[in-house]
Structure formats: structure tokens, C-alpha cells
């Protein structure tokens with residue numbers, strides 16, 4: 001969520017509540033708990049009146065998410081809205097449906113899954129969360145490797161194009177990884193694989209390529225990146241992997257350009273994220289990250305919870321909602 005700009009100083013009361021005036025005789029405080037309660041109908045009307053000032057989602061064609069879904073989806077959502085779906089024991093079918101999605105996506109992206117084997121991945125609130133998790137897995141794997149070789153592991157870096165979406169900067173800052181950006185040049189607005197591989201060093205936890213650059217939709221050349229990096233890995237003895245940020249292209253490439261090799265067909269691609277809500281007819285709040293194999297997700301990042309009797313392995317971040325008073329910290333604003 002964005003940071004708050006709500007200023008509590010000027011207006012202390014909800015000024016007008018057009019249709020609730022028959023209930024609301026006293027001014028309603030905006031930032032304090034009211035002294036007395038109010039009828040639920042009044043609360044509903046006051047909030048509905050305020051929400052009228054939001055835009056009309058059906059007319060919002062400017063941002064990445066779409067705001068209309070089939071009525072059957074609305075029905076399914078409303079039928080499940082009271083389920084605490086993180087409780088996998090109580091709601092195993094919901095968990096099973098999520099697992100099926102992960103498997104379908106891993107197969108779509110050509111993960112090398114043996115028959116009877118399950119894919120490795122999680123559902124998230126979108127690609128931003130997915131990228132935090134993927135980045136964390138790379139960082140932890142790299143640290144484990146450096147530790148086992150008795151080398152310093154306090155200066156990890158990640159190589160991306162300067163066209164990366166702001167969530168990569170957030171990952172770098174929150175998880176203390178240096179972001180090494182390949183500069184763009186006039187007429188070429190994605191990461192140049194040659195320059196990216198030049199920037200790789202022993203502390204590089206991964207190179208992140210984008211399939212569907214946020215600004216132009218252009219695909220980066222992951223195949224060439226894989227070739228160049230394989231060569232460099234051979235020369236140096238490193239094993240720098242690739243992550244593909246397929247937030248905006250992961251559900252286009254397999255259907256429209258099936259011959260382009262960008263996914264797990266390339267051996268160095270160890271994880272891929274994709275958004276569910278960028279392609280139409282899906283409400284905001286869904287994405288996934290899938291890993292090539294179990295070996296690519298360090299086991300000590302997976303929490304095994306068994307409060308309710310059975311083992312519930314999880315690898316998630318719980319994203320907070322709401323705004324914070326601050327204007328300065330995240331300055332670049334992609335849509």
C-alpha cells in the first residue's frame with residue numbers, strides 16, 4: 001500500500017454525509033473513536049457516501065489491474081470470503097486449489113517435474129511479494145555457498161536492467177542487497193545481456209531478467225543471457241543463476257510466442273514470478289512464484305507449522321496494508 005498523505009490537522013469531522021443525515025445529527029470525528037455508537041445502517045450509509053468519491057473502477061483503463069470479473073467469480077469469492085484460508089487443515093480444498101494453480105503454472109513454464117512429483121511454488125498477493133520471496137531464496141542460497149567455502153557473505157548484489165519495476169529496488173533495500181543496474185541507452189530500453197554478464201561478480205546472487213518490461217512490454221533476451229552466463233560460470237567456477245520477472249509476460253509468451261525460450265527450458269533459470277491480475281478479468285491481489293526444483297528453495301526458509309495437527313509448510317511474507325506517514329522513502333513511482 002502507498003504511504004499515507006492524510007493530514008489529520010485541518011478537518012476533524014466527516015463533513016457531509018449526503019444520505020445519512022437523518023441518522024447523523026452530531027459531527028462525526030474522523031480521527032478519534034466516537035464517544036457513542038451509531039446504528040449499523042448509519043455507519044454503512046456514511047461510508048458508502050464517502051466511497052462515492054473514489055473513481056469508478058469500470059472506467060479505470062489506466063492502471064495495470066482490471067476491475068471486472070465474471071459474476072461466477074464474484075459468487076465464488078463471496079462464498080469463500082469467511083474462510084481463513086491459511087488454516088490448511090480446516091480448509092484443505094482451498095489449499096488444494098492453490099496447489100493446483102502452482103502446478104499448472106510450473107508446467108506451463110516447463111519446470112522439469114517428474115511424473116507424480118509436485119511443483120515448488122507459492123501463491124502471493126502479486127509479483128511484488130513473489131519477487132521478495134524469490135530474491136530471499138537466492139540470497140540465502142548464495143550465503144550458504146559462500147559460508148561453506150569460508151568466504152565473506154556480507155555484500156550480496158543483484159544485477160538487473162535499469163528498467164526494473166520498483167519492487168526490485170524495494171527488495172534490494174529491505175533485504176540489504178546491492179542493486180547493480182545495467183544502464184539503458186537511446187533506442188534500447190531493456191537490459192543488455194552482454195553488459196549484465198559483465199557486471200556479474202562472485203557476490204552476485206542472481207541476474208534478474210524481465211519478460212515484459214513494465215515501461216514498454218518488451219521481452220528481454222533470456223536465452224542469450226543464459227548462454228553468456230553459462231560461459232562465464234564455466235570460466236570462473238561460479239554458478240550465478242537467473243530469475244525471470246514474468247509479471248507482465250508470463251501468461252502471454254507461452255500462448256503467443258511458444259517458441260521463445262525464456263523459462264525453465266533454460267538451465268540457469270531457477271525461479272519465475274508472474275502476476276495473475278495483469279491480463280484482464282482478474283481482480284487485484286494474486287501472483288505466484290515458482291522454483292525450478294526443491295533444491296532452489298533453501299529449506300531453512302520454509303516454516304513448518306503444525307499447530308493444528310498436520311505439517312503445514314509455508315514460505316510467505318505477510319504484507320501489511322494501510323499507509324504510513326512519510327513522503328520520502330520510495331521515490332520512484334511506477335504505476
Ligand SMILES: Cc1ncc(COP(=O)(O)O)c(C=O)c1O
Pocket residue numbers: 064125126127128129165167210212213214245247248275276286287335
Ligand atoms: C515487470 C514487473 N514486475 C513486477 C511488477 C509488480 O507486480 P504486482 O503489481 O503484481 O506486485 C510489475 C507491475 O507492474 C511489473 O511490471
